[in-house]
Amino acid sequence: MLRRLRASLSMLLENIHMSVTNIAQNRLRSALTVLGIMIGVTAVIALITTVTAVSTSITSSFASMGAGTLTLSVTGSDLKTGLAPEDLEMLTNMECIEGVTPSVTLRSRVSRGSDYESNITIAGRNPYWFSVNEDIVTRGRQLNVLDMNGIHYCCLIDQDMQESFFYGEDPLEKTLYVSGLPFTVVGIFDTSGDTSVAAMLSGSPDILIPYTTALRLNNTTDVTSLTLYLAEGWDSGTATPVLESALDELFSYEEDCYEINNMDSLESTMESMTSMMAALLGGIASIALLVGGIGIMNMMLTSVTERTVEIGLKKALGAKPRQIQAQFLIESFILSLSGGVIGTIIGLGVSFGLCRAMGAAFTVSHGAIILGVGFSALVGIVFGWAPARKASKLNPIDALRRM
Amino acid sequence: MEARPNFFAMTDLRKSYPLGDERLEVLHGISLTLEKGEYLSVLGPSGSGKSTLINIIGCLDTATSGDYILNGQRIEDMDEDDLAWIRNREIGFIFQNSQLLPRLDAQKNVELPLIYAGVPGRERARRAREMLERVGLSDRMEHYPSQLSGGQQQRVAIARALVTRPTLLLADEPTGALDQKTGRQVMELFQQLNEEGNTIIMITHDLNIAKHARRVVYIVDGEITEPEGGPEYA
Numbered sequence: 001m002l003r004r005l006r007a008s009l010s011m012l013l014e015n016i017h018m019s020v021t022n023i024a025q026n027r028l029r030s031a032l033t034v035l036g037i038m039i040g041v042t043a044v045i046a047l048i049t050t051v052t053a054v055s056t057s058i059t060s061s062f063a064s065m066g067a068g069t070l071t072l073s074v075t076g077s078d079l080k081t082g083l084a085p086e087d088l089e090m091l092t093n094m095e096c097i098e099g100v101t102p103s104v105t106l107r108s109r110v111s112r113g114s115d116y117e118s119n120i121t122i123a124g125r126n127p128y129w130f131s132v133n134e135d136i137v138t139r140g141r142q143l144n145v146l147d148m149n150g151i152h153y154c155c156l157i158d159q160d161m162q163e164s165f166f167y168g169e170d171p172l173e174k175t176l177y178v179s180g181l182p183f184t185v186v187g188i189f190d191t192s193g194d195t196s197v198a199a200m201l202s203g204s205p206d207i208l209i210p211y212t213t214a215l216r217l218n219n220t221t222d223v224t225s226l227t228l229y230l231a232e233g234w235d236s237g238t239a240t241p242v243l244e245s246a247l248d249e250l251f252s253y254e255e256d257c258y259e260i261n262n263m264d265s266l267e268s269t270m271e272s273m274t275s276m277m278a279a280l281l282g283g284i285a286s287i288a289l290l291v292g293g294i295g296i297m298n299m300m301l302t303s304v305t306e307r308t309v310e311i312g313l314k315k316a317l318g319a320k321p322r323q324i325q326a327q328f329l330i331e332s333f334i335l336s337l338s339g340g341v342i343g344t345i346i347g348l349g350v351s352f353g354l355c356r357a358m359g360a361a362f363t364v365s366h367g368a369i370i371l372g373v374g375f376s377a378l379v380g381i382v383f384g385w386a387p388a389r390k391a392s393k394l395n396p397i398d399a400l401r402r403m
Numbered sequence: 404m405e406a407r408p409n410f411f412a413m414t415d416l417r418k419s420y421p422l423g424d425e426r427l428e429v430l431h432g433i434s435l436t437l438e439k440g441e442y443l444s445v446l447g448p449s450g451s452g453k454s455t456l457i458n459i460i461g462c463l464d465t466a467t468s469g470d471y472i473l474n475g476q477r478i479e480d481m482d483e484d485d486l487a488w489i490r491n492r493e494i495g496f497i498f499q500n501s502q503l504l505p506r507l508d509a510q511k512n513v514e515l516p517l518i519y520a521g522v523p524g525r526e527r528a529r530r531a532r533e534m535l536e537r538v539g540l541s542d543r544m545e546h547y548p549s550q551l552s553g554g555q556q557q558r559v560a561i562a563r564a565l566v567t568r569p570t571l572l573l574a575d576e577p578t579g580a581l582d583q584k585t586g587r588q589v590m591e592l593f594q595q596l597n598e599e600g601n602t603i604i605m606i607t608h609d610l611n612i613a614k615h616a617r618r619v620v621y622i623v624d625g626e627i628t629e630p631e632g633g634p635e636y637a
Contacts, residue, residue, distance in 0.1 A: 007521030014518050021506055313502050316463060317563070318491020318519040320484050396463045400498070 011323065012330075019331035022303070030335060033292075033299045037339025037376050038346070040289030045347025045372045047281040049365065050354045055274030057360040059267050070228040070236055070243070071261045077254040082222020085148075085212060087250060091228065092128075094246060096239040098231045099128035102223040104214040105205065108179045112165045120161075122178060123205035124214025132229065140172050140187025147210040156187040156208040176207075179217055183209065236262035289375065292339065293383040300332050300387035304394075311391050312399020325392035332384025333377060340376020344369055409475045411437035411571065411602070416469035418455050429455045431625045432469070437604070442597040444605040444613040447622035454575075456622060457606045461496060461573050462489045474570045491519050495564030497574040501556040503548040503563075509535060510544045513563045520567055534562035538592065554585030561592065565601070572596065574605040578612055590615045 023030045074082050083091075083102075091100050104124035110117050130142040137156065147154055155176065162171050171185045191204035215221055230239050240260055251257040304311070311324055348364060355362035413435045419428040429452045437443060447453045458464035459471065462478055465486075471478040474493055481489065490496075503512045513531035522530070535544050538558040548556055557577065564572055577593070578586035593615065597603050605616055613619050620629045 004521075006523060010523050011518065011521065013524075025506060309502070310504060313498075313504070314515070314519070315487065316461065316490060316496050317516040318487050318567075320487040320519070322484075323519060397458050400463070400502075 011326075015323075015327045015330045016334070018327060019334050022331060023335060026303075029299060033295050033335055034339040034342070036292035036295035037289065037336050037379065038292075038343040040286065040292040041340045041343025041372045041376050042347040042350065043285035043288050044282050044375070045344050045368050046350040046354070047285050048278050048371070049348060049351035049362075049368050050358075050360075051274060051278040051281060052365060052368075053351065053355045053362055054358060054360045055271065055278070056363070058274075059270050068230045068235070069263065070230065070239065072226050072228055072243075072247075072258060073261070074222070074224045074258045075256065076222065076224070077251055077257050079254070080251055080257070082220070082224045083226070083250075084221050084223075088126075088223060088226070090250075091243075091246070094242070096231055096234040096242050098229040099131070100226050100228050101126060101129040101132065102211045102226040104211045104218065104223060104225075106214060106218055108217070110161070110165075110207065111177045111180075112175070115165055117164060120178075120207060121205040122155075122207045122209060122214065122217075124211030125208050126211050128229075136189045136191075137187050138190045140185070142187065143208065143210050148212050151212045151216055152210055153181060153183045153213060154186045154209070155183040156189045157185055158189055158191050158204070158206055161206050162188060178207065178209070181217075183207075286375070289379060293336070293379040296332050296336055296380060297383040297387060299335075300328060300384055301390070303331070304328065304387050304391045307391075308394060308399045311394050312396040315394070315396035316400060321392040324394075325388045328388035328391045329381065329384050332388070333380040336376045336380025336384070337373070340373045340379075343376065344372035347372060409472050410439050411435075411474075412470070412472045413460075414470040416459065416466045416471060418452075418459065418464075419467050429625050430459075430466070433622075433625075433627050435620065435627060437602065439602055440597070440600055442593070442603045442605075442617045444607055444616035444619050445622050445627075446607060446610060446613040446619055448608055451622045452625040453606055453608070453622055455625075457573065457575050460571075460604060461494055462486050487519075491516055492567055493570040495567065495569035495572045497557075497560055497564045497572065497577050499576040499579040501548070501553075501560040501580075503556055503559055505548050508545050508547050509540060509551065509559045509562075512548070512559055513566050516563060516567045530566055531562070534566045535559070537565070538562045552585070553581050554588060557581060557585075557589055558592065561589070561596075565596070570602065572601050572603045574603065576607055576609075577605060578607075578609070586612070 076082050088100055088102060091097055102124065106122050106124075107119050108122055110120045110122075125143055126148060127142065127144055130137065140156065143154070143156070146152070155178065157165075157171060157176070161176075165171070165176060166174060166185075171188065174185050175182045176185055177183070189208060209217075211223070215223070228239075228243070230236070240262075243260060247258055247260075314324060315321075348368075352362050413433055416430055416433040417428060418430040419426040421427075433456065445453065445456065455464070459466050462473070462481075463486075465471075465479060465481075473489065476489065476493075478486070478489065503509075504515070507515070510528065510531045513534055514527045517527040517530060532541075532544060535541060538561050540555060540558055540562070543551060543555060543559075546555075548559070551559065557580075561577075564574075574593070578589055581589060590612065593603060593605070597617070603616070605613070607613050618629075620627050
């Protein structure tokens, strides 16, 4: 047993030695073949590592932005189709809630005199939103409780709207028509300061109006989407059950009337999205690896044909078919694996550069290394198998007749 | 020399190849018996079935019908792996133009059959060097085939054939690629090896070479005939 093991080990070492000698003999051809695999592995590793790193930093910044908030989306029941302003009041007064910001948006035509723009995004806000986004108003005033309760037709506009409709003028206290209704401009806001998740996901609005006014423009009294800011000492885990019992009561215990989401679920959605993207890009890049594999197969087939006499001779000297097969398989394995190792190193280097350029934190994942090295080894075996088998099946008589 | 009936025995050996719808018979019932320590040459022109016979003797090919027993083993019953084993242990091949691997030095070339026999490295090197010394190449062990003369290459090939201590040395036109002088030296080496107890079968088309053997048979049109009275009357 031990003797046989020693014999196989010595056989393997001989095979590796012979393969290395052969590879060194055809230096240029081997280098080109290795290059094929190398490019494939570089592409796979660079893409996957970079996408993973970028998505990790995006996710973590999301998590920090969304800490301490919950989003509530209401589908409602037949009896109660959404949340009315007094329901928002009730939520705000709950112990676990610091404040709520309803999100009511509409798209409409905006005009002033003969100037008009259609498809402008208008968002309804409440005073609490302005207290969360303190620095957003650059001139004029915020929207206040009086505006909410009185359903005032007043608005804040961003810089772009100011340039479009009030070029060279002071817009404050001027009138702007939204959906044909006159709104008084009370302030200017700067969207670049808005870092809220909602703004990032839905794009920044151009005009802000009281949310009550927005509801009226939408012909409804129901708020269906809002962000809940949790009070000090509460987190999504502790606050969610409390909120659920309150909302269940509100919706008369009908099922599926609302959904509470925290950033964790958004994060996991993001993660699954980016991992899908990594898989997709990796899949595309692995086509290069496939082409590299075909290159190996091509070289090995050429090599088998060239070394027909050598194979025949070895068989005449007592080499078994599987010993011949092993020799060629080891050769393609070594070629492919060295391409894989070099490709992994270069791929990680490329990814490091890309991550620095994009400001994402670069991390080396073990998975990527295992993938790059393992996949290239696999390619060597899969694409080396057919040529190695061809060599092992060679008839020694036909092979020796060539001499 | 003890007589062993099953040392080398071919009985009514036939070999045919498919040729279109028919079969072309190359060997028509060869019967040949050999005892340990014999030195036989098979003399025949090209196209006589010589190569087919040597392939069958060398277990590179199997007969279509008939029996071939080598060292007590029926070759017909064997699969590919067994045949490889027989080629490795029982037969020492010597080819017309040595067939050394150009990338390996003399010693590594001689070691090659031992690798397939699973002999460990140190033992392999020792036996290879011993054989190279035996054929008079003790100062050429690290030389590559391209650095050796034709005669030296053939002697490396002989050392490679001897290194597994095979039952049978099988030489196919061993002097075919050599000039007369080196050819004669190789023949002298064969003579010595035979005197040391090695059994040799040599295939050739050259009567002068064939006469070096102690026994000569003719092969013509796939049939073997043996001249009465030994090689001198061939």
